[in-house]
Amino acid sequence: MTWMAPRTVAEAVRLKAEWPEATLVAGGTFVGILTRQGLLASDDWISLQDVRELRELSTGSELALGAMVTHRRIELDPGVAAGWPGVRQVFAAVASPRVRNAATIGGVLGDADYASDPPAMLIALDAWVEALSVRGLRRVPVADLIVGHYRTSLEEDELITRVLVPRGRHHVTFRKLRTRSREDRPCVAVAASLHEGRVSVVVGAVAERPQRFPDLCATWDPADGASAGEIAAGYADRIDPIGDNRGSAAYRTGMIAVEVRRALDTLAPAALTAQAAGR
């Protein structure tokens, strides 16, 4: 059994290429759960714990989050709160502070868990990831990252190094419908963001991957009382949701229609103000 702890990103991707069977360990949460449950028995591990670059957080024309930055740090960072309220809100919504102390942004995207909160918001904010391998750096929109049930579009030897979120999306809302305990994973989650007169609505936790329909979003007229409901009904119609302990597929369909409409209604005043201001 080998535990590798590279110190640089370059070394990390090199090791990943040389040890294709090795398990990559970021914050360790997901890997820890799988190992403990006996679903993962790894002989070799590549830990990112010592790669300092991956813990960097910078705010400039875009928000740059190293893959190893924890949910908790994102939640508490004043720069993030000031410039990227949607990012702050969604990371703060995950589970409990204790879970947020260990969970990382790279981990939550790499795990592609359908019930995770951050992916839906990051998609609504037009975020993208940088994925590095020995073959070079790729930029992948988060919208194209999660492709199926716990599956990403990353190559086997690719590593998420950074997540970048563009500036200027101050009018955001994140709705998390929990049907049981307030600590429960969501039944339906909706992230919506306004930018330059357009709204981006993403529904999470209902299917293998977050669901976004730009063509429906484009029809939104915040001044028309019925518009939000129509878009919401469109989302509900197009999504084929799962059923689980949190709600049946039929219930989720009904709630998609409710929650998307409510998200749009929340953003309507800001949208109207922006329209009035001619932006």
Added chain:
Amino acid sequence: MTDPRIRASMRYPNDLTVPGMWHARLVRSPYAAARVVGIDTSLVPQDVVVLTPSEVEPLGGYGCQISDQHVLAGVARHVGDPVVAVAAADEATAREAAGLVEVGYEELSAVFDERDALRAGAPLVHDTHAVSDGDAAYFGLRPLEGTNVCHRFRIRTAGLPQGEPYTADPEPDDHADGFEAAQVIVDETFRMPAAQHVAMEPHACVAGWRDGRLEVTTGTQTPFNLRQDLARLFGLPDTDVRVVCPPMGGSFGAKTFVRTEAIAAAVARRLDRPVRLALDREEEFVTLTRHAATVRVRLGATRDGRFVAKRVWCWVNTGAYADCGPGVAMKMGYAGVGPYRFDHVAVDSFCVYTNLPPAGAFRGYGAAQSVWASERVTDLMAAELGIDPVELRRRNLLVDGDRFCTGETMHDVHFQELLDDAARAVDWRPGGDNRGKGVAVMLKGMQTPSRAEVDLRRVGDGRFEVLSGTAEMGQGAAQAIARLAADLLGVDADQVEVPPPDTDRVPYDTRTTSSRSTHMMGRALEAAVEDLKNGGGDYGHGRVVNEGGLDVDTGQGIASSHWHQGAAAAAVEVDDETGLLTLRSVHAASYAGRVVDRAAAELQQEGSMTMAIGTTLFEELTFDQGHVVGPNLSDYNIPSALDCAAVSQTLLEVEGAEVHGLGETALPPVPPAIGNALATLGYRPTELPLTPERVLGCAEDAS
């Protein structure tokens, strides 16, 4: 010195390690019903020991009320039924080895629903039903051979005929059930699903043999029942089995009767070394559950709100093994009548086998399931009659001197005050607008008959030792007993030690269930202190028995020497689009008689209410072909700190009264209080839990 539980200065059964001990792991059936046809251990390492059903078959069967279980199952009757045990020097090896045992099964037909199990064509989970002769089978048992009914409990007030032996689909007979004088009848069927105790500490025991004696250290609420069952299994006199019970990390009924101990003892005997058997969280879900139950209540009243007759049917899903299901069915039966006067009462409560994991003791012990139904029906009747729900109850509540449906005379009755307190807590407007508010009131029995004995010893230095079989599971039993003894002896509580139960040292006690211990041990202590004072001051023994019992065919007699009485009220809001129910407040009022330890009593109330919130809003075990869906704490939610913000409580005390147990009283009335509150907002809830989806599904104008 702060309490040792805060900084982990004490040890739980799960912490116990013994030099030289081996670790056992279980291989469990993946089928709900299957015969074991072959066991292949060729892949198991040489140094791992394997125990199979045929090796333990000579031990025979066991079961606290019906003898229907074997140490390992040659015929698996539920998913998760232990079929093979492996043991190794370390846990990791044992765990891996368990995965290497290959078991061949011949699948059999299975049944899962408590009423389907009584309908034509249902497979029999057990071919015969042998009544146990242990102490826990303390009441008349009526298994129906050739059916899946392992016990049927019946109440018939004077003059009412017995009726058919069993049914899944009763046809009400108003003549037979005494409904002729009823001008208005409400008839509705309710369901409460199975649930999981989720004690934070999983089951764990260490068993070892010493000089032909079996010694078991385990978490259990029933040390003497366990001792007796193990003794009979291994062909020993009771005194050759020793059960030691350290304080548990919660139990709520899960750690009762035989759980892991028989298997651990059998493996230990085979190995001739101590064996530890500890369960994972996932295994907890197939070890013991709360009885799912369908309860139908038919209530008849006069137009001016006087209750005339009540007809109750309970189908109690006891799963693959009866465990104490018969007792639960009995208690569910009479709790479902409620604390009211009737001219006629007929109850049939069927304890039914299915191929689900076994159900057993769970806080509330059957009362929660039937009180849910009964108190919802009270409100349905109030709505039908156009009478305020609190007022309707007032007109019919039992008072001192009234007879309960069992014929026993009620004394020390406080239902009225408890109901009034609960109503006040939600600012109930008599005859006014109480939308969003609901109340409930109930009675629950205490184990009757039962016996408690206690030894009291002076141990020098002004200190005393109380030897009591009461088990500590967080309810503060040891503390309460110390305080009671100290008060009687006239010393400080910290001069009294109450060591954990060790059946080699403590005298007999029926068991720590049914919220009986503070009451019964309190009385036994009074006798012991009296005995000590009369006998020279160094030693005293106290023995107290509460007599009673019910005729198994008529339900007449004394159900409970002493009743747990409680009421609850709730104020709720509903989001009509999502069905999300918000609790604005929940209040429970319980009759305490005399409070021994105020903080501990409040905690018991708060704990019961918190558990009730889980039961009402989201706790539910669902099954797929007998498999538990999502046997983990992510998929099965229990209440967190954020789920019970608005609870409040009253402990009703009366000068000079006896101590009343409080371990469960605040649980059963809470779900119907919440359900009744919801019903005022245009919903007709019958099934728990009231998840948002279910709420929408029971909207009265649902299309």
Added chain:
Amino acid sequence: MNLLLQVNGAPVQVDVEPGVMLLEVLRDRLGLLGARGACGVGLCGTCTVLLDGEPISSCILLAPLAQSHTITTIEGVPDDDPVVRAFDRHHAFQCGYCIPGMVLTARSLLAECARARRSPSREQIAESLGGNLCRCGCYVKIIDAVQEVGS
């Protein structure tokens, strides 16, 4: 592999397989039984220990990840600690299984509040403790105790 861990202020060396969790190291190798395993998926909080003062789930933390951090278990909290005393005064426990996790999490919250010079509200305390499950249902008294220390 050889691990050097800082546990309750003292350095400790253990030799473990890399795939072992910190919980097992604490319980089985170091005899620190205050951290417990109850759910196996890092949700219930009974395995909580502090890593550099912040609560984490030790049952799903691969032990090597705990190196170069300070680890605090309940055994490292003194008996006269204000939070411990408050739990005792309020009788904020029943079976006790979840309490070490509660105490450690509360201490972390209160340290953060002290740094920010604020007192936590009941809702904030409940949120901070939301990931610590207590089946006995002691939440009301636990929040009472933490609120008292925080005021």
